Amino acid sequence: MFLIAVATENEIKPLAPFLAAAAQLDVLITGMGPVATAASLSQYLSLHGSGIDGVLNFGVTGAYINSGLALFDICLAQQEVLGDFGICMQDTIEDFDPGLLKGYKPLSFNNDLVLRFENILRGHNIVFKVVNFVTVNCCSGTTVRGEFLRQKFAAGCENMEGAAVAMVCKNFNIPCVELRCVSNMVQDRVAAEWHLAEAIEKICMVAEIAVHELVLGGTSS
Numbered sequence: 064m065f066l067i068a069v070a071t072e073n074e075i076k077p078l079a080p081f082l083a084a085a086a087q088l089d090v091l092i093t094g095m096g097p098v099a100t101a102a103s104l105s106q107y108l109s110l111h112g113s114g115i116d117g118v119l120n121f122g123v124t125g126a127y128i129n130s131g132l133a134l135f136d137i138c139l140a141q142q143e144v145l146g147d148f149g150i151c152m153q154d155t156i157e158d159f160d161p162g163l164l165k166g167y168k169p170l171s172f173n174n175d176l177v178l179r180f181e182n183i184l185r186g187h188n189i190v191f192k193v194v195n196f197v198t199v200n201c202c203s204g205t206t207v208r209g210e211f212l213r214q215k216f217a218a219g220c221e222n223m224e225g226a227a228v229a230m231v232c233k234n235f236n237i238p239c240v241e242l243r244c245v246s247n248m249v250q251d252r253v254a255a256e257w258h259l260a261e262a263i264e265k266i267c268m269v270a271e272i273a274v275h276e277l278v279l280g281g282t283s284s
Contacts, residue, residue: 064088065278066111067119067270068104070095070224073259074122077267087278089115097145097198097227104231117176117238120228121270123262124196124220124243127213128206132220132245134258135265137191139180140241143170143226146197146212154207156215169195169216170229174238183273191269194219196241198226209249221249242270 067082067090069075075082075090082090091107093100108115126132150157184191195218203209203221212218225241232239246262 064114065117065119065274066091066107066115067121067274068093068100068224068228069121070100074263075267077264078271081271081275085274085278088274093224093228096200096223098200100224100227101231104228105234108231108235108237112235112237115237117240118228118232119270119274120225120239120241121266122222122224122243123246123259123266124222125202125209125247125249126220126245127209127218127249129210130194130213130219132192132194134245134248135262136245137184137189137266137269138196138220138243138245139177139184139191139193140172140196140225140229140243141177141193142172142195143229143241144195144197144216144218145226146199146216146218146221147201155211170226170233172229172240174240176238177240179277180240180242180273183276184269186276187272189269189272191242192219196225196243197221199223203249204252206250212249220245242266242273244269 072092093103197212197216197218199221244262244266246259247257
C-alpha cells in the first residue's frame with residue numbers, strides 16, 4: 064500500500080477517478096505548512112505505518128529565478144531543507160548557533176522508491192528535473208528573498224510541506240518521494256502570474272502515469 068500525501072484537496076482533484084478505482088492507494092490531505100504536515104502524517108503513520116510501503120508527496124512549487132527551471136517543469140526532489148528556520152532579517156535568514164541545534168542536516172531522497180520513480184518517468188519519456196527543494200513556512204514574496212534561498216541552498220524551488228514529509232518518513236523508516244510541478248516563479252509577488260490550475264493538472268497527469276505503473280505495473284489509460 065502506498066500513501067499519497069498532498070497539502071490541499073485541490074492538488075489532487077484531477078486524480079479523483081483514478082484514485083476511486085485504485086485499491087492499493089490511500090490519500091492523506093496533510094494541510095498546508097510543515098507543522099500541519101508533520102502532525103497529520105505522524106498521526107497517520109502511527110496508526111497505519113506498518114502497512115505503508117512508501118509515501119508519495121505530490122503538489123505544486125515555486126521556482127527560483129536563475130535556477131534553470133521554468134513554468135510547468137516537473138521537479139523531483141533530491142534534497143529538502145528547512146529554508147526559513149533561523150533568524151529572519153530583512154533580506155536574509157541567519158543561522159542559529161550550531162550548538163543550539165540537534166544535528167540537523169538536509170534531508171536526502173536516496174532510496175529505491177525515488178529510483179523507481181525516475182525509471183518510470185524516463186520510460187514514459189516524461190521530462191523532469193532533479194533539484195534541491197526548500198521548505199518554507201512563508202512563501203517567498205520577493206525576488207530578493209527567492210534569490211537568497213536559491214544561493215544559500217543551491218536550490219531550484221520551494222514548497223511548504225516537503226521537508227516535513229521527508230523528516231517524518233525518516234523517523235518511521237518509510238521511503239518517500241516528492242514530485243512537484245512549477246506553478247509560478249519566485250519573484251515580487253503578482254498573483255495573476257501564478258498558474259495553479261494548469262500546474263495541478265500537469266502534476267496529476269504525471270502522478271497518475273507514475274503511480275499506475277508503480278502499483279499495477281502497467282500503463283495508465
